[in-house]
Amino acid sequence: MVCCITLLVLLGVPLLHNGYYENLFRGILMFAAMALGWNIIGGYTGYVSFGNVVFFGIGTYVSGVLSLHGIQNVWIAIPCAAVIAAVFAAILGVPILRLRGHYFGIATLGIALATQEIVANIEPLGGGTGITLQQAAWFSQYYYAMWLVCALSLLATWLIARSKLGYALVAIRENEDAASVLGINTTAYKVGAWAISATMPAAAGAVFAFSNGYIDPSVGFDVDYNVFPIVMVILGGMGTVAGPVVGAFLLTAINETLWNRYPQVHTLFFGVAIVLVVLFLPRGLLYVFGRSGGWRGFLKSLTAYRV
Amino acid sequence: MSGSLSVRDVGMRFGGLAALDGVSFDVAPGAIVGLIGPNGSGKTTLMNVISGVYKPSAGSVEYAGRRIADVPTYEVCKLGIARTFQIVKPFAGLTVLENVAVGAMYGREGKRRATAASFERARELLDIVGLARVSARPASDLTIPDRKRLEVAKALALDPEVLLLDEVMAGLNASEVHEALGLLRAVNARGVTLIVVEHLMKAIMSISQSLVVLAEGKKIAEGPPEEVTASPAVIQAYLGARYTERRKRSRNGGETA
Numbered sequence: 363m364v365c366c367i368t369l370l371v372l373l374g375v376p377l378l379h380n381g382y383y384e385n386l387f388r389g390i391l392m393f394a395a396m397a398l399g400w401n402i403i404g405g406y407t408g409y410v411s412f413g414n415v416v417f418f419g420i421g422t423y424v425s426g427v428l429s430l431h432g433i434q435n436v437w438i439a440i441p442c443a444a445v446i447a448a449v450f451a452a453i454l455g456v457p458i459l460r461l462r463g464h465y466f467g468i469a470t471l472g473i474a475l476a477t478q479e480i481v482a483n484i485e486p487l488g489g490g491t492g493i494t495l496q497q498a499a500w501f502s503q504y505y506y507a508m509w510l511v512c513a514l515s516l517l518a519t520w521l522i523a524r525s526k527l528g529y530a531l532v533a534i535r536e537n538e539d540a541a542s543v544l545g546i547n548t549t550a551y552k553v554g555a556w557a558i559s560a561t562m563p564a565a566a567g568a569v570f571a572f573s574n575g576y577i578d579p580s581v582g583f584d585v586d587y588n589v590f591p592i593v594m595v596i597l598g599g600m601g602t603v604a605g606p607v608v609g610a611f612l613l614t615a616i617n618e619t620l621w622n623r624y625p626q627v628h629t630l631f632f633g634v635a636i637v638l639v640v641l642f643l644p645r646g647l648l649y650v651f652g653r654s655g656g657w658r659g660f661l662k663s664l665t666a667y668r669v
Numbered sequence: 670m671s672g673s674l675s676v677r678d679v680g681m682r683f684g685g686l687a688a689l690d691g692v693s694f695d696v697a698p699g700a701i702v703g704l705i706g707p708n709g710s711g712k713t714t715l716m717n718v719i720s721g722v723y724k725p726s727a728g729s730v731e732y733a734g735r736r737i738a739d740v741p742t743y744e745v746c747k748l749g750i751a752r753t754f755q756i757v758k759p760f761a762g763l764t765v766l767e768n769v770a771v772g773a774m775y776g777r778e779g780k781r782r783a784t785a786a787s788f789e790r791a792r793e794l795l796d797i798v799g800l801a802r803v804s805a806r807p808a809s810d811l812t813i814p815d816r817k818r819l820e821v822a823k824a825l826a827l828d829p830e831v832l833l834l835d836e837v838m839a840g841l842n843a844s845e846v847h848e849a850l851g852l853l854r855a856v857n858a859r860g861v862t863l864i865v866v867e868h869l870m871k872a873i874m875s876i877s878q879s880l881v882v883l884a885e886g887k888k889i890a891e892g893p894p895e896e897v898t899a900s901p902a903v904i905q906a907y908l909g910a911r912y913t914e915r916r917k918r919s920r921n922g923g924e925t926a
Contacts, residue, residue, distance in 0.1 A: 539722075
């Protein structure tokens with residue numbers, strides 16, 4: 363509810379005609395969409411992926427390639443990016459989602475690094491020098507596009523959490539053997555979850571490529587874009603609908619504040635902040651404020667994790 | 670209704686250890702078969718083979734004309750075979766109600782059930798097994814006997830034709846065992862075949878129509894309960910002489926068992 367109102371309010375940001383705010387909030391919406399994507403596979407299904415930046419990268423390059431072929435339209439790029447990333451995730455998922463737990467995480471990390479190298483060596487994709495995109499005159503459309511991507515990702519998460527699919531994913535997270543005995547084709551559902559999870563960062567990447575105006579392998583496959591969404595989901599609450607969005611807001615706010623105050627050492631403080639989040643809020647803020655948690659639950663989780 | 674289950678020369682090796690060796694028996698539709706034997710005799714391994722969790726290294730299990738080993742684990746419950754686990758496997762982070770609802774969503778009748786109908790079915794089953802009072806609690810909060818009840822409710826949510834029960838009565842007190850037996854008889858009365866693994870002899874004798882006895886991975890006896898428990902091989906391998914004496918005494922007019 364609070365989340366929906368916030369989203370509606372955010373629709374008004376471009377009306378302020380303030381470039382800084384528009385950029386800032388477009389960034390938050392982008393991270394929120396990426397975090398929502400990661401939450402489907404990492405939060406609901408319990409398979410921690412260190413490679414979801416690949417899908418963001420694919421999204422940026424879909425926009426880049428379309429732009430090279432004279433299609434400078436972000437609204438066409440968004441669905442193309444989502445579909446291509448989902449297909450890519452499904453093809454990769456069939457072999458690596460047979461792996462359980464940590465092995466999946468390691469495999470995704472390998473894929474993230476490999477894909478960046480491969481893209482850097484494909485000449486039609488600009489190789490290491492990248493692609494410059496033609497931006498539209500009405501720049502705020504990229505803000506609205508990012509808003510739409512984030513809103514649809516949130517809506518999709520909300521629908522999944524209430525559906526049979528959502529229960530299958532959570533059952534896999536809680537006990538994969540038991541899920542399989544209860545009739546859930548675990549490999550198929552894991553692949554499906556990863557494909558859905560891929561569409562959100564890909565769509566965000568497609569918009570980012572246009573709003574940034576330039577992409578290359580180090581922009582599209584930036585390590586920050588791999589790590590930030592994961593921390594955002596942990597901060598907000600894994601396996602919750604609104605958690606990733608809350609996390610995206612807070613982490614960006616922390617990052618901005620530190621960057622403004624302590625430009626030289628902000629990454630150090632930011633790193634410390636991430637460690638504190640993981641130590642003190644392993645189940646996320648929404649758990650602390652949620653019905654099942656509360657401060658007592660928070661203290662219990664502290665002792666449980668032996669901090 | 671349910672088909673017949675046949676276990677044919679099933680062998681299961683783990684490295685050099687033969688956990689099961691040439692085990693064969695048939696279970697007629699609607700029967701209640703007790704599976705007994707000492708610890709480590711292969712009862713749980715056999716349950717795992719029948720429910721498709723393990724593929725047997727020799728022989729086969731067939732149900733209604735299909736080889737279980739050819740069916741993926743998640744399809745076995747759709748054939749109509751459901752089981753409980755001796756080491757219970759609840760979805761700890763979900764509520765008790767949600768645990769059972771997941772079974773109703775993906776079991777034999779799952780395709781025909783929407784989310785709301787699955788929750789409705791789960792509520793009915795929690796009433797039946799006596800867990801309605803804790804339906805909104807996380808499954809991780811349950812006591813051991815309640816976790817056993819939850820296992821039974823989850824298995825029933827799959828709408829099974831054959832239900833494999835692996836020590837669901839362990840840890841229950843006398844009146845709870847009595848209730849559990851009543852529940853199992855009621856389930857059986859609706860046409861569900863039961864295969865029951867249990868150490869509690871009193872319970873297994875009172876419910877089973879026939880017994881299969883395993884020792885060191887081999888079947889050493891099969892037949893009506895009274896006959897099987899009188900067999901010298903079974904007494905030596907599992908029951909012990911004292912059990913037989915006690916039973917004789919109680920049958921000859923004593924009240925103790």
